[in-house]
Amino acid sequence: MTEKARGTIGSTYFPGKVCKDILDEMGGLFIFFLDSLRLIFAGWGQFPKIVRQVYFIGVQSVSVIALIGLFSGMVMGMQLYFALSMFGADGFLGTSVALSMVRELAPVLTAIMLTGRAGSAMTAEIGVMRISEQVDALTIMGVNPMRYLVAPKMAACLISFPILTAFFNLIAMWGGWLTGVKLLGANAGVYWSRVQSSLDYSDIEGGFIKSMVFAVLVCTICCFEGFYTHTRSGHAGPEGVSQSTTNAVVKSCVVILMADYILTSLLW
């Protein structure tokens, strides 16, 4: 098959080419992920780099996660109170807020916020290093760029995402209490006792599994886009980096929501 025939839009070859490109990219992403996971454990030298990345991805995201968690919880508390009180079931406010947060909203919103804050930065950082020959310089110095640049970020994401999700949960439940109990007058004792009794270990475990999966997806997609930014045809240099960053954020957000549906179906 000639290059020309394969690229012809509208011919019978076109869907085949699209499928092949998608499979190529998925295969590339999977190998990229395995490589970065393996290289996390490539010696003690990785430890300081991982700590630095945990600070950037995790610690520096605390304020934004707290803010988003607080307002998500407040909105949920308000809307669920209005809906439940129509049926005289406002006592279940704690249950509703806790379950929706722990199972769904906390892992998804945390992952999307971290994609915007840390994922885009990862793509841009690696992309700029790629176009300014810094990645080539690492390779020439015998330093594996996957080990030096990507593996610490993967480890940091695997550490930060679940912790920030747990933090999101706490703040969101407090936000639900703020509107549901303090503002709208639901019973505080009932709210907290429902929160405690409705959550079991499988809910919390499921939320953590989701956040770990999202961490892998976000880190792999964002680092992959930056790492191969130079192969982007027609968009070289700074424009290529901006395209890669946009792509990384869009793909990550879409994949997070798709994975969320699949995981929810499998876990509960």
Next chain:
Amino acid sequence: MSTAPNIRLENLAVGYGGNPVVSDLNIEFPSGKLSMVVGGSGCGKSTLIKHILQLQPPISGKIFVGGHDVCTMSKRKNHCIRLRTGVLFQDGALLGSLRLKDNVALPLREHTRLKEEQILHIVQDRLNMVGLGHALELYPNELSGGMRKRAGLARALVMDPQVLFCDEPTSGLDPVMSAELDQLLLEMMRHFDMTMVVVSHDLASMRGLADFVVILGEGTSLYQGTIEDLEETEDPYLRRFLDRVAEERTAPRLTLPPLDPSMMKLNCNKILGEKETARKGGQC
């Protein structure tokens, strides 16, 4: 007698996506000498270096470093060759997030068991050699272009390489700085007993530095040999290149008259005055 390895290319074709940029290359860069690869813009000089450094796989042919075929050798042997190879990139390619001392120390921290004090001692020594002993704590964005190149050279030399590649070391530097960098490269080559391959456009550098010259053009190697033989060549392409003569044109370069000022949204003539060419009726 130099102990540095030579670099030999056999029927090498290099390019991107299966499309050759330069092909039919049979070159031997002599050991312990400074070889210079020159040629017009876009003729494939940097591409050739990237392939020799194995940042890209060649389309066909073989690359030998010290008699070893680097395309077929094991990863471990390849890694060993990399550790003894230094590269000075066009803009230094220093890691922006690290201070100068950490940039230079990086290969030592990654590949040696030296203590931190010893590493810092070597780093200080190399930076002193390139005249940047005072800039240890600076970040790359706080350095000038010439300083970045010298810092890149210090990093390339920190592992005592046997082979050094320099990609356009003098581009973007003033003549004085270029001459200083040329001098520095010569001193380093003698000090470290290296085989050095320099890619450049700079004819003055070529005349001052090169022991062996390769000229690329028209998709292949047009000349390889000493600078003395090159100066006596009668080949018209090489002569034009050496004498800096522009290609003769059969068609005029300018085919359009200058832009009519009345077509501009703002009447700039009020501020800058009317252009001479416009007064002459737009004649080229």
